[in-house]
Amino acid sequence: LQGSVQRKWDISKMLYLNNIEPADVIKRWKQEDIEEEEDESSTESNVGSDEEEDDDDFFKKKTDSIVESKEDKFIPDYPSIDELKEKWNEDTLKKLQSRFFVSAKKIINDND
Amino acid sequence: MSNRPKPLVFEGAKNFRLRLILSTLSGKPIKITKIRPDDQHVGIRDEEASFLRLLSRVTNGAHIQVGQTGTSVIYYPGIITGGERIHPCATTSSKPVGYYLEPLLYIAPFSKEKFSIKLQGITASKEDAGVEAIRLGLLPIMEKFGIRDPSLHILKRGSPPNGGGEVHFLVDSTALQPLTMHAIDIPKISAIRGVAYCTRVSPSIVNRMIDAARNVLRPIGVEVDITADVWRGENAGKSPGFGLTLVAESKKGWNFFAEDIGGAGEVPEDIGTKVAYELIEEISKAGVVGRSQLSLALVYMVLGKEDIGRLRINKEQIDEDLIYLLRDIKTIFGTEIYLKEVDDDDSGDFIATVKGTNFLNPNKKM
Numbered sequence: 031l032q033g034s035v036q037r038k039w040d041i042s043k044m045l046y047l048n049n050i051e052p053a054d055v056i057k058r059w060k061q062e063d064i065e066e067e068e069d070e071s072s073t074e075s076n077v078g079s080d081e082e083e084d085d086d087d088f089f090k091k092k093t094d095s096i097v098e099s100k101e102d103k104f105i106p107d108y109p110s111i112d113e114l115k116e117k118w119n120e121d122t123l124k125k126l127q128s129r130f131f132v133s134a135k136k137i138i139n140d141n142d
Numbered sequence: 143m144s145n146r147p148k149p150l151v152f153e154g155a156k157n158f159r160l161r162l163i164l165s166t167l168s169g170k171p172i173k174i175t176k177i178r179p180d181d182q183h184v185g186i187r188d189e190e191a192s193f194l195r196l197l198s199r200v201t202n203g204a205h206i207q208v209g210q211t212g213t214s215v216i217y218y219p220g221i222i223t224g225g226e227r228i229h230p231c232a233t234t235s236s237k238p239v240g241y242y243l244e245p246l247l248y249i250a251p252f253s254k255e256k257f258s259i260k261l262q263g264i265t266a267s268k269e270d271a272g273v274e275a276i277r278l279g280l281l282p283i284m285e286k287f288g289i290r291d292p293s294l295h296i297l298k299r300g301s302p303p304n305g306g307g308e309v310h311f312l313v314d315s316t317a318l319q320p321l322t323m324h325a326i327d328i329p330k331i332s333a334i335r336g337v338a339y340c341t342r343v344s345p346s347i348v349n350r351m352i353d354a355a356r357n358v359l360r361p362i363g364v365e366v367d368i369t370a371d372v373w374r375g376e377n378a379g380k381s382p383g384f385g386l387t388l389v390a391e392s393k394k395g396w397n398f399f400a401e402d403i404g405g406a407g408e409v410p411e412d413i414g415t416k417v418a419y420e421l422i423e424e425i426s427k428a429g430v431v432g433r434s435q436l437s438l439a440l441v442y443m444v445l446g447k448e449d450i451g452r453l454r455i456n457k458e459q460i461d462e463d464l465i466y467l468l469r470d471i472k473t474i475f476g477t478e479i480y481l482k483e484v485d486d487d488d489s490g491d492f493i494a495t496v497k498g499t500n501f502l503n504p505n506k507k508m
Contacts (some may be wrong), residue, residue, distance in 0.1 A: 041460060041492075042481045045468055052465035059460070065258070101156050104244060104271040104403070106424075106433045111412075113418035123361055129489075130425050131364055132330045132393075 149173040185212020192232035210307035224253030231263030240263040240271030257313040265307035274387035278398035288321035301383025303430035320442040325430040329392035339371035354414025400433040429455035446498030
């Protein structure tokens, strides 16, 4: 398993592999599947708390069906407003400015 | 009927509208099966049936066959005729006019006559494209691909749940094919603009949204110009409501947007703050285009002449929806879009490269 952590999937090669579901392509590319494998192996070693796990699986399945209902959604998913407030502080906004915004000198401030 | 080509088969309700649109553009028939077979409401939904009716309105010669249970649709596309049409959107569905209008952007420039359609219903929602998002966010994408002066006029605003709105979408001049795109530099944003609107509520609500959005955007230091748009009387639809659309504009004509409408228990300040933060988030996850603009840009690139088009995309834009889109494009048009990581900086961005299929509008004189 340690060796598998080193895998780096090439997204362009996986895009059109019809035998892999799009969700799995993304998981593999982001290497989430490896984390899941690790999680599974760690839970396998903790046999005994079956009831709790069953409940977890149940809610996981429910979540999947909710995701399915979001077919053709136009507006993308965003984190919650609290998460966004935390994420976009002074420092992170500065980083964003340098990549995406024109120099502040050229900018006319909006009239308050 | 027996001479007709065998339809390409798709499964599931995913990309329902886009698959029909790609079929219309390519002229290839499709069959969509297993549409929500295990759902409580089996088969196609009211809005999908309404969209099928809309497609038959703007095309000529289309043949649509919906299975008895509604879980399968066979679609033989016709010729895109356009013309002047009116489409009352399904009143039994909560889908706004944007749900119907967004797919029309793919086909409208390639119609026989000028494409002029009035859509009646709800003009904004929390999940589907609002009319401002289309007007300020998607029409500029069309223009970047050489479509001249597409316009969307809001004749009446209709907030959910009862709607009562009406919009007029017009593409006056038809195009032969989209321009080949070479956009590999991240556009720099020079201004943030927007529209804050309300229907059948106090006009002070729009100012509260604007102030809240400005407070969030102020530290960025760009010009912020948000228009207040208050609707009263007959043209304000049947329900009270308010909403905000913000657009980050670059001087090269690319832009990113975010929008939302007031829902149960939400005050105007919530919406102003939320949309402003979502715009910032959207900008951080954008390449040359935002997430909601990507599919339109990629389909236009596929329709372009037989030349290599390039579009820079953010790694955050590579998701399940994009893969579905790319696979559907490959199935229908037989062309693959390649993604290659940008190696001259550490952004982690990708360049989407596609060879156009040399689609030619059959209705346009050379």
